[in-house]
Amino acid sequence: MGFDFLRSATTRRTTSALVASAALAFALAPASAETIRWARVGDALTLDPHSQNEGPTTAVMHHIYETLVDREVDGTLEPRLATEWSIHPDDPTVWVFKLREGVKFHGGEDLTAEDVVFSVERVRHEASDFKGLHANVVGAEAIDDYTVHIKMDGPSPLYPNNLTNFFIMDKGWSEANDVVAPQNYDAGEEKFSTRNTNGTGPYKLISRDPEVRTVMQHFDGHWDEKPQVTEIIYTPIKEEATRVAALLSGEVDLVQDVPVQDIARLQNTAGINVTTGPENRVIFFAYDMGSDKLISANVDDNPFKKPEVREAMALALDRDAIMKVVMRGQSLPTGVAMPPFVNGWTEELDKYELPDVDKAKALLAEAGYPDGFSVDLNCPNDRYLNDEAICQAYVGMLGRIGINANLVSQSRSLHFPLISNRTTDFYLLGWGVPTFDSSYIFNFLVHTDNGTLGGWNGSRYSNPELDEMMQAIATEVDLEKRNEMIGQIWAQLQADRVLLPVHNQLLAYATREGVKLDVHPENTPKMTDVVFE
Amino acid sequence: MIAFILRRIVQSILVMLVVALVSFSLFRYVGDPVATMLGQEATLQDRAELRERLGLNDPIVVQFWDFLSRAVTGDFGLSYRLQQPVMELILSRLPATLELALISGIVAFIVGVGLGVYTALNRRGVGSNSIMAVSLIGVSLPTFLIGVLLIWVFAVELQWLPSFGRGETVDLGSWTTGFLTESGRASLVLPVITLGLYQMTLIMRLVRSEMLEVLRTDYIKFARARGLSNRAINFGHALKNTLVPVITIAGLQMGSIIAFAIITETVFQWPGVGALFINSVQFVDVPVMAAYLLLISFIFVVINLIVDLLYYVVDPRLRVDRAAPGH
């Protein structure tokens, strides 16, 4: 499941060349003008490529704009606008990117190193939602028309992994239209770039009515082979039943967010294909193990502080039952809060305990709660696959060991603030890892909250020793040593039972017969990958 | 007359003010736009800055005054979610809702009056009893369930009609219409039935009971005594007298059709203001929600005002009293 994540850039290039030539041979089949009608649950929030770091937005942007490097369906990095990249032989803090030649923007402008330098500055702007991924960048410099140096504040061997959603804009167009700075989404700003685009991507924007319909057509001047899909009609459909109905009645060709309960029916429907695959996202429960007293509990201390209670809660969780019934097989139960795609994942960590109600009860009694206790469980109901049902199931399982969890499930817009404001004792969260590295999990979820790191550490976990290691791995060049440190951090986190992982969710894409598309681990499928059969 | 009109207008403005206060204060306290708008990477400092920028730290009175003075000029700011001026957004979605509401209203009115007359004239007939029974089933099922069932039967199983959206629309400048294309008209069918069913039942029952009342009155008895044909009596006299309150109530119901469209639009993914509202509620998109509520109440207040004035013109005795909408 995991892939060798830290291969050098050179080997990666060789493999990618092989993959690319294979793909080329495939794409040479005569491509006719074909439209794909693509439906999913939500719409892109904006068309400004640096304004919102959010799944559906990025998925749309990948068609209009392009990145230097690309994450393939199998998780590996591939060349896109950059043909090669390597660490500067004389300076370990500089990354050298060679750009593809002959790339044109939709407006006819040529892609040059200046555009990349401009985009690096833009993505680091205060209003950019991606600035966190470029925090270690000091500056970019155009060496010649097709070479860019990006200077880091220290050795950053993994930086290219942060570039898979870094879109390149045209400098001239941005200056002419006064969009040198990204749209400040959080301040409710609107800019020319919110609804107008000029990318190098395979499709150009034809029309857009937010939340209703977005139409894109193939860009004739695109550098790559012409894809089979020449027109995209993107329609957000929020209601599950309506979305499935639209596919069944032939009004759309591709449904990206298929409810798990409908997979079987769709699979058995003539004329419909379903593809499933793992998403790079783990679903877990977390609890406040730092405070002295809980907000919603009926006891005067904090039971989650006691290791016995945390162990009992883990023993109450029947992951297999959730997988079989709630997820209908569309999940991979796990013992670690890290998807298999992530560097640091091992089969050993992934193993999970089987439920043991009697032992859990005994542990609770040992911790001083022979009659259990009651506490609120906060849960989103519109974010992850069957999130509310997972919480409900766990409420029942906790009930059997004597913990009376009171389920509070609500929309994600109300749920997430509880975690970021630290006003929940016990909650469900899902975490995607776009950099495919453990540090992304550490920095947000378990590092002590210091204002910059630990923003989502609702567990209130704090371990100064681990904090130091988490910061050290950011600049550790010796990858073997770095991996060892990652392993040590995970060992401690598992021993402390900081997070209670449930599973990694599997995604399902449903298409009408004759349309083929693999599941993308970050759930950002590209229509250029669609094959009509 | 002028004093009456003035009083009504002042009352209407007061009503709008109260609605403005309610919608403002309601959405000031629901959810937290800050957390929704910031991605998973935001720091505590980012959050504090955003609160400040959005003016969420100002005193409530100041926030309300700001809201009000901008609302009067149609400026509700930008949608937090879609980054478009709210007014522009609402105006672009309004045609979809108005077309749906209008067609639903017309269909409900025509079918409702027709069935109402039929059931009143054949009060003890089998047909009329079954219509009454079926209409009761219609009002006893939640709207969303009717919509889903219609999709299931007509879109999925039979594949006769589209299951979502408006189909192809034609842009007529400031108005987009689905009337001019075949897919646009086909897309209207299921939502219109879903939305219109309830209103149709209301009108049908109202017409039926009004007709029954009128048919009992003395002048109808005199008309019969004079030897007028049944047809002339039923349609020339009885229906004519019935229609005045019915049309009034149908007019008043337009506001509620537009608001009930929330559910229909959600089920059918109809790109109107109702769907916009519900999506905004989920995202705590305050400006859109506030503007929507004000718009709905404005439409109602205007309809109400017109109905009042018409009543005044038609029958000066009526002044404040007028028929209560049927239930």
Place this chain on the structure above:
Amino acid sequence: MNRFARAWDSDVAYSFRHSPVAMVAAIVALTIILSAVLAPWIAPHEPFNPATLNLMDGFTPPGTPNAFTGNTFILGTDDQGRDILSAILYGARISLFVGFAAVVFAMVMGITLGLIAGWRGGWVDSLLMRIADVQMSFPSILIALLIFGVARGFIPQDMREDLAIWVLIVSIGLSDWVPFARVVRGSAMVEKNKEYVQAARVIGVHPTRIVVSHILPNVLGPVLVIATIHLALAIIAEATLSFLGVGVPPTQPSLGTLIRIGQGFLFSGEWWILLFPSVALLALALSVNLLGDWLRDALNPRLR
């Protein structure tokens, strides 16, 4: 009170005896109400106690043994392994409780305000009727959403779940008081100018007494009709609010919540999760509606 009792004895009872529809509706409504009230004693399972649920029982079709556990359920189970029959009984309990409480709330509020408006007249009447007009324009769903939102803002987070059902009752009740008020106001306006009332006032009879003994009995019939019809409306409003996701917590599902859950399984073949609660809701709302309909005709002698 006397007049009403007499009417009941003669006309209404006669009408009831001669209306098979009303009799069937009454039987159905009473059956549902009784089984809902007795749910804790007659339901085979405890659907509201999560600890008694076995997730592995989930999605058992009606009458057939579960593939993993071998348990059989008459009407099958839902996604959490809840017995649908028990869930319907307990769910109807919540739906009926919300419905009755909301109607009582609306009735008390409507009668009080209607009496005040009709009795006092003048600006009080004008103001109250204006408010009523505005309120009529907003469908109850919108008002309920509004009230729900306001309540959310003021109720501390850890109390929200406990209070959710009361918020729901107030939301629905508050949006339904107008028809009651209108009927009572009309009657009050008529009665207060009658000579006997004028006389009673002159000799110093307390207005409350006049209201209770002369005005209320006149409106009891229409109020009862409105209450019956609004009971059905309130039950449906609760279901719709649950559909929009602002109803009672999912661990204690009402009929509306059960339908919302079941709707997700419309295409996947687990039809029983949607069908049975829908039928229960339909039977309940329909029988109450039919009773209301019959009652209106029965209390309006001219229509007979």
